[in-house]
Amino acid sequence: MFKFRTDFNCCKTVNCENFGVVKSEDYIPQSRRLGYLSIECKLCGSNCPWINNELVNGIVKEKLDFQFARKLTHCPKCHQYFFFSERTDSKLHGFTSAGTQRKKCCACRTIYTVQNYKNIEALKLVLASIIANKEIRESIKASGLSARLYYFYLDKLSSIFANFSRLHEEEVMERSYLAMHTEGRVIKLDHKRGMYSLITSEVDSGYILLNSNNLTRQSVVDYYIYDESENTIITSNESDNLENVLTNRYQQNMSRNHFEQLLVGELKPVTKCNLIYPDKLAYIHFQLLNAFSRKADKYDHYIEHESTLRSGALMAAYEDIKKSNADVYFFVPFLNSREKLQGKKIGWWKDRWFSNELGAICPITCKLTDSADIKLHHSDSIDLFYTYIDQHMNKGINSINVIDQLSEIHRVIFNYCDLKNNTTRAITLGVAPQVYTPESLLQDALKMIMS
Structure with missing residues (x-):
C-alpha cells in the first residue's frame, strides 16, 4: 500500500536545505511573527502557514475511499x-x-x-435523467423508482463508471513521462451553496484525471470550516500586455493576509457536511494525484498561478523533486501574445517567466533557458470541463453524496463521450477504442465489471 505524506509543516522554499524536511532545528514552530500562525525557517526566512496534519490526512482517506476504491472488482481486503x-x-x-x-x-x-446487476433497466433510467439534467424530484418521478431506489442506483451507476474508468487508467499510466495541468474553479449551486474544486487533466489528451471539492463528511472544528464572504481569487486582467497581466497577479496576491489565503467568496455548505478552506484541499488533491504520477519515470506539473496550489504540489512531489524526477511550473493562459518572455523577472520574488503561444510559464523547481522545453501543448481542457459541469450539474442538489456521485459520472462521460476534433479524450489517452454514447458506455462498463 502506498504511504501518503502525513506532515506538511516544513519549509517549502525549493532551494533551501530544509525544503520538505520535517522538524528541523532551524524551525520556529507555530510562529506568529507575520501575524498568522506559521512555521518559520530561520535558514531561508520563509513563513509557511501552519497546517493541521490530522485534518488533511483524515480527508485524504475520505477522498481516497470515494475516488479510488475498488468497490466492484478484485479482493476487497488486500x-x-x-x-x-x-x-x-x-x-x-x-x-x-x-x-x-x-x-x-x-x-x-x-x-x-x-458483482451481478439484474436491474440494468433501472441504471439506464437514472443515467437518462442525469443526461436530461432534470431536477432530482422530476428525475425520481420520471424513472418510476422510489426515492430510496433512485439514490441506490445513482450510487451504483457512479461506482460502475468510476471503476470502469480507473481500470483502464491503470493500464496506461505506467509510462516514461507524464504531464499534468491543475486549476481551481468555484462551482455554484442554488441558494448560495457551492464548492471550490480542483481539476487536473493529462496534458496531451485533455483527459480529466481527478476532480476534488472542498466538501467533507468529516467533523471539523469551527476554526477550519470555511465561512467567508470575501473573495481573494486572482481576477482576470483585461490588459493586452502579458507582462502587465503577470505583474497585476502578483499585486493581487500581495494584498492578502498571507500568500496561501485563498478565499472564494460566500459559499453555504450543503446538508450534513462541512466546507474546508481551499488551501487544505490543495494538500489533499495533490496527494491523491500520486496515483498517476508515481507510475511515471518523470513528470511535469503545470499549476494555476496560485500560492495555495504551489505548496500542495511541492509537498506531494517532494521526493521526486529532490531526485530530479519531477518539476512544477506556474502557468497563466494568454493566447497569441505579441510579446515573447524569455526569462523575464517579474513579481516580489523575481520569478522568471517564459511564454509561448498558449501563455506564460514560470519554473518553480528548475531553471529554464528557453520556453521550448515546455511540454504543455493544450490549455483549455479544464475550462471545457468546468463549462460542461456548469451546464450539466443539477444546481438544486443539496447532498454531498449526490454531488460526488454526479461529479464522477460527469467526469467519465466527459472523457469518454464528449467530442473534441472528432474524437474523445479517452481515445487520445489510449483508454478507449471508440467514441461512446453514455448508453453504450454503461453497456461496456457493465460487461467489464461483471466479467
Whole structure:
C-alpha cells in the first residue's frame, strides 16, 4: 500500500536545505511573527502557514475511499484501491445460493462475490435523467423508482463508471513521462451553496484525471470550516500586455493576509457536511494525484498561478523533486501574445517567466533557458470541463453524496463521450477504442465489471 505524506509543516522554499524536511532545528514552530500562525525557517526566512496534519490526512482517506476504491472488482481486503495497492490474482470459488459467481483471493484467501446487476433497466433510467439534467424530484418521478431506489442506483451507476474508468487508467499510466495541468474553479449551486474544486487533466489528451471539492463528511472544528464572504481569487486582467497581466497577479496576491489565503467568496455548505478552506484541499488533491504520477519515470506539473496550489504540489512531489524526477511550473493562459518572455523577472520574488503561444510559464523547481522545453501543448481542457459541469450539474442538489456521485459520472462521460476534433479524450489517452454514447458506455462498463 502506498504511504501518503502525513506532515506538511516544513519549509517549502525549493532551494533551501530544509525544503520538505520535517522538524528541523532551524524551525520556529507555530510562529506568529507575520501575524498568522506559521512555521518559520530561520535558514531561508520563509513563513509557511501552519497546517493541521490530522485534518488533511483524515480527508485524504475520505477522498481516497470515494475516488479510488475498488468497490466492484478484485479482493476487497488486500486490493482496496486502484493505483495505491498492488493488484492480486484470484480464482473461481463456486457460486452463492442465488447463483452468483464467487472468487477466492490467492494472496489473503478472502472469498468474495462478483458483482451481478439484474436491474440494468433501472441504471439506464437514472443515467437518462442525469443526461436530461432534470431536477432530482422530476428525475425520481420520471424513472418510476422510489426515492430510496433512485439514490441506490445513482450510487451504483457512479461506482460502475468510476471503476470502469480507473481500470483502464491503470493500464496506461505506467509510462516514461507524464504531464499534468491543475486549476481551481468555484462551482455554484442554488441558494448560495457551492464548492471550490480542483481539476487536473493529462496534458496531451485533455483527459480529466481527478476532480476534488472542498466538501467533507468529516467533523471539523469551527476554526477550519470555511465561512467567508470575501473573495481573494486572482481576477482576470483585461490588459493586452502579458507582462502587465503577470505583474497585476502578483499585486493581487500581495494584498492578502498571507500568500496561501485563498478565499472564494460566500459559499453555504450543503446538508450534513462541512466546507474546508481551499488551501487544505490543495494538500489533499495533490496527494491523491500520486496515483498517476508515481507510475511515471518523470513528470511535469503545470499549476494555476496560485500560492495555495504551489505548496500542495511541492509537498506531494517532494521526493521526486529532490531526485530530479519531477518539476512544477506556474502557468497563466494568454493566447497569441505579441510579446515573447524569455526569462523575464517579474513579481516580489523575481520569478522568471517564459511564454509561448498558449501563455506564460514560470519554473518553480528548475531553471529554464528557453520556453521550448515546455511540454504543455493544450490549455483549455479544464475550462471545457468546468463549462460542461456548469451546464450539466443539477444546481438544486443539496447532498454531498449526490454531488460526488454526479461529479464522477460527469467526469467519465466527459472523457469518454464528449467530442473534441472528432474524437474523445479517452481515445487520445489510449483508454478507449471508440467514441461512446453514455448508453453504450454503461453497456461496456457493465460487461467489464461483471466479467
